Amino acid sequence: MCGIVGLHLLEPDLEPRLGALVSTMLEAMTERGPDSAGVAIYVDDLGDPIPGPADGPLGVDGLPGSERVKYSLRADDPAFDWVELAAELGAELRPVGGNAVLVGDGAIWPRLEALAPLVRVVSAGHALEVFKDVGAPRDICDRYGVPARSGYQGVGHTRMATESDVTIDHSHPFSPALDLCVVHNGSFSNHYSVRRDLEQQGVSFVTDNDTEVAARLLAFEMARGADLGDALRALMKVMDGFYTLLVSTRDQFAVVRDAFACKPAAIAVTPQYIAMASEYRALAELPGVEAAEVFEPMPEEIHLWTRGGGRSIREAA
Amino acid sequence: MSVADQTVSQSSSAASTVLDCAVLSTREINVALRALPEGSRVTITNPKGRHNLAVGLMHHLDITIDGNAGYYIGGLCDGPDVTVNGFVGWSVGENLMRGTVRVHGNASECAGATAHGGHIVIEGSASSRAAISLKGGTIAVAGDVGHMSAFMAQAGVLLVGGDAGEALGDSLYEAVVYVAGKVRSLGSDARVSELTGADVEFARALVALAGFDHVEPENLTKVVSAKELYNFDALKAHHY
Numbered sequence: 001m002c003g004i005v006g007l008h009l010l011e012p013d014l015e016p017r018l019g020a021l022v023s024t025m026l027e028a029m030t031e032r033g034p035d036s037a038g039v040a041i042y043v044d045d046l047g048d049p050i051p052g053p054a055d056g057p058l059g060v061d062g063l064p065g066s067e068r069v070k071y072s073l074r075a076d077d078p079a080f081d082w083v084e085l086a087a088e089l090g091a092e093l094r095p096v097g098g099n100a101v102l103v104g105d106g107a108i109w110p111r112l113e114a115l116a117p118l119v120r121v122v123s124a125g126h127a128l129e130v131f132k133d134v135g136a137p138r139d140i141c142d143r144y145g146v147p148a149r150s151g152y153q154g155v156g157h158t159r160m161a162t163e164s165d166v167t168i169d170h171s172h173p174f175s176p177a178l179d180l181c182v183v184h185n186g187s188f189s190n191h192y193s194v195r196r197d198l199e200q201q202g203v204s205f206v207t208d209n210d211t212e213v214a215a216r217l218l219a220f221e222m223a224r225g226a227d228l229g230d231a232l233r234a235l236m237k238v239m240d241g242f243y244t245l246l247v248s249t250r251d252q253f254a255v256v257r258d259a260f261a262c263k264p265a266a267i268a269v270t271p272q273y274i275a276m277a278s279e280y281r282a283l284a285e286l287p288g289v290e291a292a293e294v295f296e297p298m299p300e301e302i303h304l305w306t307r308g309g310g311r312s313i314r315e316a317a
Numbered sequence: 318m319s320v321a322d323q324t325v326s327q328s329s330s331a332a333s334t335v336l337d338c339a340v341l342s343t344r345e346i347n348v349a350l351r352a353l354p355e356g357s358r359v360t361i362t363n364p365k366g367r368h369n370l371a372v373g374l375m376h377h378l379d380i381t382i383d384g385n386a387g388y389y390i391g392g393l394c395d396g397p398d399v400t401v402n403g404f405v406g407w408s409v410g411e412n413l414m415r416g417t418v419r420v421h422g423n424a425s426e427c428a429g430a431t432a433h434g435g436h437i438v439i440e441g442s443a444s445s446r447a448a449i450s451l452k453g454g455t456i457a458v459a460g461d462v463g464h465m466s467a468f469m470a471q472a473g474v475l476l477v478g479g480d481a482g483e484a485l486g487d488s489l490y491e492a493v494v495y496v497a498g499k500v501r502s503l504g505s506d507a508r509v510s511e512l513t514g515a516d517v518e519f520a521r522a523l524v525a526l527a528g529f530d531h532v533e534p535e536n537l538t539k540v541v542s543a544k545e546l547y548n549f550d551a552l553k554a555h556h557y
Contacts, residue, residue, distance in 0.1 A: 260445075260464075260465075261426070261444075261463075261464075264406075264407065264425070264426070266425075279366060279387065279388075279406060280366040280385060280387065280404075280406060281365060281366025281367065281368075282366075283366070284365035284366045284385070294385075294404070296425060296426075296444055298463075299445075299464065
């Protein structure tokens with residue numbers, strides 16, 4: 001069991017409250033998975049064009065050489081000197097809960113690996129920042145200052161590990177490509193064979209987690225030119241098991257459930273936002289939710305919203 | 318219990334008790350319900366998707382949950398009448414023994430799972446696996462039900478006022494399903510059976526109890542077990 005929450009704002013009014021709303025939603029899902037948690041915030045888009053496909057080091061695809069990118073970084077050593085690293089890289093430093101977000105161009109990536117081999121890249125993107133840790137959702141949100149954060153899109157996950165270790169790397173969200181964020185409730189049954197296929201295509205992995213396989217499969221498909229909807233359709237064909245997935249990019253927000261709809265999902269639609277959660281009680285404190293259209297996605301239906309655009313519901317082929 | 322005692326407000330006129338989810342834990346609410354005298358009227362306020370409200374009660378109470386509620390509402394009960402002014406999450410009325418659960422809205426998955434008795438009325442639609450492993454009692458859904466409804470249902474009745482999703486009645490035993498609308502597909506070992514006069518009379522009573530004006534008892538599709546899975550067919554694999 002795990003808990004998923006997500007908030008995709010359609011109007012800017014709620015943006016200053018995004019972090020507070022996502023924190024409250026995630027805390028309401030604590031019982032579904034208290035061992036580790038993570039939050040993704042899409043904020044302050046650096047405004048560069050969306051890059052074309054390219055292979056990046058450390059398994060992050062699509063890394064550009066000249067565009068400004070935010071790196072959510074993590075070091076296990078609490079005394080790690082982020083100021084020195086940022087100075088050496090010529091990057092802007094934003095300390096966050098003992099870890100850091102560095103803002104620099106894509107070319108610092110290989111230097112980062114050489115300068116600080118023990119630093120883990122949690123996410124990279126124009127708008128995406130990801131914070132994840134071991135512990136209860138409220139503690140982690142507070143540690144990383146999430147309630148005070150603004151943003152236009154947020155995702156949260158609280159994990160009850162069933163198939164792999166409880167570590168920060170194994171916790172969700174997984175962000176295997178620029179601005180791509182994947183959270184999952186469920187368990188994939190064929191992830192080892194899918195992993196082998198992807199490895200033969202040159203994809204590398206950080207953990208033995210099943211969700212990382214799904215995330216890197218989506219990144220692999222999208223790097224080949226698939227849009228998010230097509231990548232999710234490919235995932236439904238390739239991956240076997242139980243899943244409710246919430247997948248977000250810089251401008252899209254998508255929910256899909258497995259063929260049996262084994263794992264719960266509720267979606268609330270209002271003129272101000274699209275909100276998704278494993279259970280309604282995580283939506284119950286959102287402003288205006290009493291008047292929302294609340295529904296459950298049907299099996300293998302892709303519900304995908306594009307920022308600035310309308311809502312589209314598409315069934316898998 | 319002490320907290321519950323302090324926060325239970327008793328209105329003098331109609332002897333109606335109010336239990337507020339904003340100040341009481343789920344356990345405090347259920348303990349307070351259990352302590353109320355037979356026949357009491359209770360309103361549970363601010364449920365906001367709370368799970369496990371009004372469960373395991375063994376006497377008659379008239380309980381109203383005023384808002385959207387979570388999982389297992391009214392489950393394991395043997396007596397009370399529970400009304401929800403909103404929608405409910407998974408497994409409403411699970412393992413109900415006696416009494417009623419009425420939902421003025423939609424229900425999520427597994428509505429009435431393994432219920433042994435009583436009546437569950439969903440005035441909206443129910444999601445997948447409604448009446449899964451039903452063991453008795455009746456479940457009436459005004460709208461549609463999702464895939465694999467009445468899966469392995471052993472006894473009792475599921476009435477669907479709208480359409481039924483895929484694999485209706487898969488591996489059905491002795492339970493009976495009536496559908497007013499379309500059946501997307503039948504599950505393994507389910508078959509359509511002729512609607513008898515007794516079926517119509519039973520359905521008429523159930524429709525009246527549920528208050529479904531849109532359902533015509535004489536125009537229902539009846540689904541029962543084909544009973545081909547009841548016994549192992551030793552000759553089935555004999556091709557020589």
